[in-house]
């Protein structure tokens with residue numbers, strides 16, 4: 001696992017700032033609610049790719065498995081919320097995914113390549129945040145977040161491989177373009193705390 005996490009740290013443009021960790025620890029109920037939304041959204045993104053790219057067998061198989069895993073994570077977060085008396089609720093979306101999506105090209109195959117690169121980045125950041133938070137959390141939540149690391153690291157690799165295949169070669173320039181945006185979204189002050197937000201003062 002350490003190797004996979006190292007790869008993710010090398011891939012991402014920066015570590016999560018301390019201020020965000022403080023925000024998360026002070027807002028754990030909100031963090032769980034948003035985490036539940038993230039797992040559900042991850043499954044839904046995978047399903048929409050399966051609807052759109054029906055001729056891509058590799059994508060269909062990988063996304064089908066990924067969607068099942070994300071829904072399983074969703075159920076696990078809900079169970080933890082129930083135990084803690086946290087009520088699931090609607091939340092305004094974070095700026096993170098929308099900020100990344102702005103750079104996605106409109107026409108295929110560029111669109112598919114970009115959506116897959118964004119998927120890889122979101123999975124990598126989630127993995128980094130679970131690993132960063134775990135040592136600060138109570139045992140139950142720390143165990144859960146540590147258990148998620150492995151699948152999120154694999155999801156990151158699956159997305160990146162699918163992006164390279166869709167592009168017919170390396171996607172380094174697209175990865176760089178999206179990581180430049182991601183860097184800003186992670187370090188610049190944000191207005192609302194979310195699982196993928198910037199630091200909130």
Ligand SMILES: [Fe+2]
Pocket residue numbers: 039042069070073148152
């Ligand atoms: Fe997940």
Ligand SMILES: [Fe+2]
Pocket residue numbers: 042070123151152155
């Ligand atoms: Fe994932």
